[in-house]
């Protein structure tokens with residue numbers, strides 16, 4: 046993260062290239078309404094609370110009391126709101142004096158809608174929480190922008206070719222808040238932390254420029270076991 050965002054370094058390898066191709070498929074496709082569900086692609090999102098911004102691969106907007114039906118035009122208010130969201134950030138959400146976003150779910154045009162962010166990944170599910178945290182951060186951004194609640198999202202893995210539902214639990218939300226806080230500290234400090242070599246480094250495109258030092262705390266047998274399990 047620090048190498049990319051602080052030092053502006055990037056190195057491509059087969060894995061990053063495959064990921065880019067997968068994302069191009071969703072980025073290149075247009076938003077559409079299918080069977081009454083609005084499928085929005087490459088939706089810019091942000092959160093003042095988390096201090097984050099980014100782009101959601103796909104967000105599905107399912108109307109209340111949904112029954113599949115032929116594609117029809119969306120209610121005007123929803124259409125307007127979705128158009129507003131796809132404009133560049135900086136004009137989107139109302140904030141209070143403290144920068145805290147007003148949360149008034151009853152007044153949200155998306156009240157009672159089911160909103161589901163879907164994040165596309167090249168490989169297969171990871172052992173760590175990185176993908177779930179990323180998805181949760183997207184959902185929390187959407188909740189803040191739309192003044193609504195999003196209880197679950199979905200992860201699509203290229204190797205499995207199917208979506209996996211992720212429950213956005215309190216625990217995952219706390220993990221996401223802590224990750225966002227750590228990121229803020231990192232960006233404010235402006236210093237790339239010392240990296241320690243781990244099994245995941247073997248597939249990392251940044252390995253040649255990162256040059257992590259050997260782990261001091263992991264002995265050789267544990268390191269080899271991690272390597273095999275990875």
Ligand code: SF4
Nearest residue numbers: 240246249252255257
């Ligand atoms: S080489 Fe390892 S420590 Fe360095 S950026 Fe990649 S995964 Fe992180």
